[in-house]
Amino acid sequence: MKTADDSLNIDILLPAKEAFSPANAGAVATVVNDLVTKSARNDHIRVIGNDVDMPFPNVNFCGLKPKLAWFYGNNTGFVLAYLNQIKNYRAPDLVEVHGRCHVAAQIIKKRPDIPVSLYLHNDPRSMKGAKTIRERQNLLTGLAQIICVSNYIRGCFLDGLDTASQLSTKIHVVQNGVKRRLKTPPQKEAIIFLAGRMVPEKGILECAQALADILPSYPEWRLVIAGARRFEQATPNSYETKVAKAIEPLGYQAEMTGFIPLDQVRDWQERAAIAACPSLWQEPLGKVVVEALAAGCAVLTTRRGGIPEVAEGRALIIDEPSVVTFRDGFAKLLKDDQFRHQLQSTAFADFPFTSTAMANKVDALRQAAFDTAWHGHRR
Template identity: 60%
Template sequence: MPLTTLSPAPKIDILLPAKERFSPSNAGAISGVVRDLVQASRAAKQYRILGTAVANPSMPECFTGLLPKNRWFRGHNIGLAAAYLELIETTGAPDLVEVHSRCQVARYLAKKKPALKICLYLHNDPRQMKAGRSVAERRYLLQNMAGIICVSDYIRNCFLDGLDDCDDLASKVGVARNGAHRWLKTPPVKENFILLAGRMVPEKGILECATAIAQVLPHHPGWDLIIAGARRFEDSAPGSYEDQIAKIIAPLGARAKMLGFIPIAEMRNWQARAAISACPSLWHDPMPKAVLESLAAGCALLTTRRGGIPEAAEGRALIIDSPSIENFADGFNKLLTDAEFRHDLQNTAWQDFPFTDTAMADTADHLRYAALMSDRQPG
């Protein structure tokens, strides 16, 4: 059921991780997903987003900045949660608080305020998080959360790993796959370049992918390479990882450019124009937005069989089963030499795109409705 059917309209607070900066210039991946969730929701006015205070927040009409309380001994995330509890003592508790990607914050709130209805929204593998690593910790969350929302089936399976004895509660754990705004109304005109975009960190596979492209591109005149992204989501000097990439692509000369961090509007322009896009994750990426945006822009996408990526890319992209420089090079050779294959991928990506931001928001709202209707049994 949609949230808009409830009367009176429920008040829902969304609590971001402390490290997130909910601003246009420095937004991390979770902030970007939350912005899209609220903007695309049919119940957008029912949300309040809370996070670390920033000077120029995105969506200032629904953002409340907090300063972590006693962070020097509590830590930033629990400090932010303590500040949130202090705030709702004044403003009143919401009907639902949605904690994003911090198991320890969800547990802290459940223990400090047992009457509070809490939904945990997981963007990453909880087995790698504080208060989510062990089966016992995840069992506590399953028993004490009103609902748990995961960005992919992969993340749902991670959460339920070892919880076979909790089948009666597994229905609490739902999936709202990440989505992307379909900003183009008609198929774009594609240009002969490969777009390699993402954070400049080793697990994203940018260096290995750039190495493969540097080997392949000299054999394909008329094709260029564009690399976009930075180590952090802010303007910063190139670090050693970026330097390695720059040296690898240097022999391509003017045929290769590194743009560093670029704003969303500029990134979308490059995505719309790129004939080929690459999202070469080496780690188990839960549901990367770069994959979804590449498909939304009708790119011929090269990506990897990692994490939740195949849930969106299967049948719509060239998926590399075992990521390596050699296998990336083979994949790019296929895309560059076989025009029919490349165009088929572009057409499929454009015509078969169910991963919109509105679909994501609608699914998440239905899961929130279920959480609001649930009877929590504290344990």
Template identity: 55%
Template structure:
């Protein structure tokens, strides 16, 4: 039987019981607790927190120690000179798919060109695009015409914030029916503590050590304020990439800015996710001073889950979670961040009120994220799909 003539018993939508979902990660994401990026941890939480975790299978680049409590299928990238690693991973997925029962929905995370490629190769499948970043900066979705074409082909477009949904629809001439194919699923995490834990006088930054995250501005701001408050510490946890590597020129600038603080400041480099969550549970203040339009940084959700006082910037999708639960800086700069830091560390009542607000009002659970994602998937598989013999498509 040729791949074009699939046994009806394994065709998408031709089985009985719980729908099957395949989640395809970007090729650089490591689905491992040792070095997972944000997208990989979100995918793991989507599976673990679903009411039907057995219905979700995650596909990604092979790793030595994948998350043990998820259905994970490692793929060997099919490398060719004419395409990159993401299309190579998609080709590996399509090759493996010929030997598997078909899913009701293929959910492509973070790569617009991969979603289009899979739909072109297999138009009989329903494909959803799960956007974690601004699609206008992505291959295959940079123009409004490309995004309109994606909206036409995809069974659903899932966005991590209303901000990202607006980015996707920017300039797209879409009817209400087409626009309804877009869904917002805010990121979520599970709390590690049963009750709010005591906090240490630590300001914590977690994330990539890159300019758009406002790391240097935070370092310079803290260097102005913290020498006057020696009981307070500053910790930067993260690196330029997902794994430990030589410091970039930007990281060296951050390091130089912290010299004045001496033992009050540390840069840990990349840490496993479990260690990050432990640090977050202890920190009195967690900072997310993004300069760019950050879509929905997971650290914002993690800070609220930890019951820490969140210092955030009014950028991208951040206010959707932080408004009313955090100290928000409208225009992140060294001066505005320094002022915010001093207020947070000197005004105990204000800092404690933010910690209490974060703990008491926390709707961003992993279970809620998974429930919202399942609703979007159910809407996608309920819609009709045009069935054609798969090939290169149009």
């Protein structure tokens, strides 16, 4: 049996749509990159994803092309290509599937000899392979473990299941972490920064409308909005057009950058005095919230999904998000310098959500999952 000193060989499977590249990485790819680069066992971890021209450096990355994607679909075609590869390459000690419940189920079925871990970044009740109680029960029975990015997501998986059962102890929570680039609190500028995908559930339009109403009273402040519908440069969609129209009256006080790489997002967060993360939907956690706290921003966010698990006591949380409540929240941050500075100080000083802490927790859970599977004679 392998112990912690032997270092497990682990394969991490990305969702087929994720680009494991600094230029176009989504939230899942950036989390996985941090999990690998900050792991004490990174030499024994392989990341498998769709082919990209320039993957993240210093990671053992394997690009695969989905098998017969036109017939099976990208994710099923991807897992078939992976299963075919490990038949001829080597079987890992543990497979960690990120974000695709039906992919995890397929590997359990095809390779019952390999422990499988499922890493959930979103509500599984809307995912193929986990929409029904029976599907989630089957996953819980067959998986070595499940890691959720928030207690909210853990609750979503357990919806309708016996939460007191022994099997429920397989489900763990590890909040997303980020690498803090700053050793001391930064000098902040009179900037309000919004970053996120340009889709209605992110609340960017409502924030833009709120700020268009109050920013003219604060001419020294300006608004910067970064993001696109996907993690790439593309022609603005109708939602982006609505946001642009909303902030048009602000003139020089507002700009939209479109999609920018993560490093540029972090640059803006470190400069901005205020960062807004205004989700209207039940956000699984919101990595942008963690990034903004790491940068010492005064964060305005919402009581949605898993966000309060990292933001409570560290940010201004809007209970019922709307144009009116966002306007009131921004007005408080702009008028009350002491309140804004206190949030900045707390965000920077009280920050346990580092990528190293996240990776250490996941390393320990991987070892525990393998140990349990081995004792269960699955190897």
